[in-house]
Amino acid sequence: xxxxxxxxxxxxxxxxxxxxxxxxxxxxxxxxxxxxxxxxxxxxxxxxxxxxxxxxxxxxxxxxxxxxxxxxxxxxxxxxxxxxxxxxxxxxxxxxxxxxxxxxxxxxxxxxxxxxxxxxxxxxxxxxxxxxxxxxxxxxxxxxxxxxxxxxxxxxxxxxxxxxxxxxxxxxxxxxxxxxxxxxxxxxxxxxxxxxxxxxxxxxxxxxxxxxxxxxxxxxxxxxxxxxxxxxxxxxxxxxxxxxxxxxxxxxxxxxxxxxxxxxxxxxxxxxxxxxxxxxxxxxxxxxxxxxxxxxxxxxxxxxxxxxxxxxxxxxxxxxxxxxxxxx
Amino acid sequence: xxxxxxxxxxxxxxxxxxxxxxxxxxxxxxxxxxxxxxxxxxxxxxxxxxxxxxxxxxxxxxxxxxxxxxxxxxxxxxxxxxxxxxxxxxxxxxxxxxxxxxxxxxxxxxxxxxxxxxxxxxxxxxxxxxxxxxxxxxxxxxxxxxxxxxxxxxxxxxxxxxxxxxxxxxxxxxxxxxxxxxxxxxxxxxxxxxxxxxxxxxxxxxxxxxxxxxxxxxxxxxxxxxxxxxxxxxxxxxxxxxxxxxxxxxxxxxxxxxxxxxxxxxxxxxxxxxxxxxxxxxxxxxxxxxxxxxxxxxxxxxxxxxxxxxxxxxxxxxxxxxxxxxxx
Numbered sequence: 001x002x003x004x005x006x007x008x009x010x011x012x013x014x015x016x017x018x019x020x021x022x023x024x025x026x027x028x029x030x031x032x033x034x035x036x037x038x039x040x041x042x043x044x045x046x047x048x049x050x051x052x053x054x055x056x057x058x059x060x061x062x063x064x065x066x067x068x069x070x071x072x073x074x075x076x077x078x079x080x081x082x083x084x085x086x087x088x089x090x091x092x093x094x095x096x097x098x099x100x101x102x103x104x105x106x107x108x109x110x111x112x113x114x115x116x117x118x119x120x121x122x123x124x125x126x127x128x129x130x131x132x133x134x135x136x137x138x139x140x141x142x143x144x145x146x147x148x149x150x151x152x153x154x155x156x157x158x159x160x161x162x163x164x165x166x167x168x169x170x171x172x173x174x175x176x177x178x179x180x181x182x183x184x185x186x187x188x189x190x191x192x193x194x195x196x197x198x199x200x201x202x203x204x205x206x207x208x209x210x211x212x213x214x215x216x217x218x219x220x221x222x223x224x225x226x227x228x229x230x231x232x233x234x235x236x237x238x239x240x241x242x243x244x245x246x247x248x249x250x251x252x253x254x255x256x257x258x259x260x261x262x263x264x265x266x267x268x269x270x271x272x273x274x275x276x277x278x279x280x281x282x283x284x285x286x287x288x289x290x291x292x293x294x295x296x297x298x299x300x301x302x303x304x305x306x307x308x309x310x311x312x313x314x315x316x317x318x319x320x321x322x323x324x325x326x327x328x
Numbered sequence: 329x330x331x332x333x334x335x336x337x338x339x340x341x342x343x344x345x346x347x348x349x350x351x352x353x354x355x356x357x358x359x360x361x362x363x364x365x366x367x368x369x370x371x372x373x374x375x376x377x378x379x380x381x382x383x384x385x386x387x388x389x390x391x392x393x394x395x396x397x398x399x400x401x402x403x404x405x406x407x408x409x410x411x412x413x414x415x416x417x418x419x420x421x422x423x424x425x426x427x428x429x430x431x432x433x434x435x436x437x438x439x440x441x442x443x444x445x446x447x448x449x450x451x452x453x454x455x456x457x458x459x460x461x462x463x464x465x466x467x468x469x470x471x472x473x474x475x476x477x478x479x480x481x482x483x484x485x486x487x488x489x490x491x492x493x494x495x496x497x498x499x500x501x502x503x504x505x506x507x508x509x510x511x512x513x514x515x516x517x518x519x520x521x522x523x524x525x526x527x528x529x530x531x532x533x534x535x536x537x538x539x540x541x542x543x544x545x546x547x548x549x550x551x552x553x554x555x556x557x558x559x560x561x562x563x564x565x566x567x568x569x570x571x572x573x574x575x576x577x578x579x580x581x582x583x584x585x586x587x588x589x590x591x592x593x594x595x596x597x598x599x600x601x602x603x604x605x606x607x608x609x610x611x612x613x614x615x616x617x618x619x620x621x622x623x624x625x626x627x628x629x630x631x632x633x634x635x636x637x638x639x640x641x642x643x644x645x646x647x648x649x650x651x652x653x654x655x656x
Contacts, residue, residue: 092382
């Protein structure tokens, strides 16, 4: 590993995977080794999902969302990706001395409203305050707990022949945060897609008993999540560029800045890997904007291949340096 | 509330209580309103305890402990204070760009060893990296899950006549951190008392079915926790200064610096409120250093009175300004 931690260790890409694998090996146990967005354990006859995420997004408020809403929906979604019904969250605040109380209260209201929308309760919390300069305004950690009642096993492993479906157009969250932070001066209507996915997932799960993987492509975007799944499943993935939903204004913004939307974070999208026969039914359940974007193949294991708009296939590389730090 | 957040909003004292009460009112629900160190909820026939804490201690390493060990034992202890058996923890890291990887790995080893000692598993985690200057080296959040099998209800309410027992000498953690941070130049052997209390609590609970409150006096020290319990129970508390165990070197250190050990953080102590008849048995179960330090009375509700060494009673005030920031 590198001698020092860099921003790329937090971007969802190769260095982050190396770091996390190193740590995961240290703490290795049966539950952690599944490497899912949420852990799964059993109490009595109940299967419980448990997940944690820290939110360090900058700026705190941006078109379509804010750190509070993000902290609730982000964790709600990680729980939902285990096929679980999110019920409870914890709230850990680290606040910089001097933060205006009105900002804290605005964020708290946003947390409250988001929790109401997702039908989860904040049941425990913690507040720490550090000296001015020791953190950037406010960081939020939420951990979540949900109940798994879905019969099939949702894990991190896809099966050969699975179709890959996404529930709508990509790359909006990351660009909305970037635009708000860097004051790029683009006249842009791009808003974060930040939303709770738990009810969409519930509906989706009812459409098929052969859903193998659910994942929300947040940090590192769709490309990064596909890489993780290809790697963990020891199978290949093929996606078709022209099938991937990208709004025209997002495509233009990416063109100008030289970004690839496949690597930009989403906060209201999920990918579903499902048996081919059930794909159309599942796509309908996922919503009107859902699209089948590719499939799982036996060849080129651990690699993601992209059929480009111009025709030829190319390997979609793993994310290296950090395109966009602190977008969640 | 004040216009801006100050360090005192995180010190365990009056301003922090005001802030937390304000937030708690916003998120109000039956579980949160219990205001315990850990929340309690039911799944199937099982009662589960759930708790969260962020750790921002400075420096990262200090005599007797470090941020990693603290992050595991702190959360393990919060779970234990509900009379629950801690089983699982989550690990959320917020790392400053440029942190030496060797420091991260040393902290990780400490987490691993602490988890092993407390017999809990790290089952889910998250890593965020922020730019240099956006946080101070590393902050850690842990959330914990435990199973409540103890028959009696441990809550935040004491009963009139309860005896108050502490398991050993106080104020060592806060002073150890302060001494390491400020390089005060005292030749001092004061080490943090940071330890997991889950097995001690298990043994203690077996000694009586009439334990009403368990609390670990961390931020704000023994005085602050007693205030919280007096307030929440709507009863008075009387403690006797000469019964409170303080090691001579700790007393000297406090004398020189003008600190009151009753307000200094501990990380390996717990207070037990138990029916008078069972107090001696419980004290024995709590360990050889355990001492009865006071009792719960009907008079002067919500106030803590201290019988001073010189004789007269005085009111022990609620903590106001911050004596020691970032000690956990």
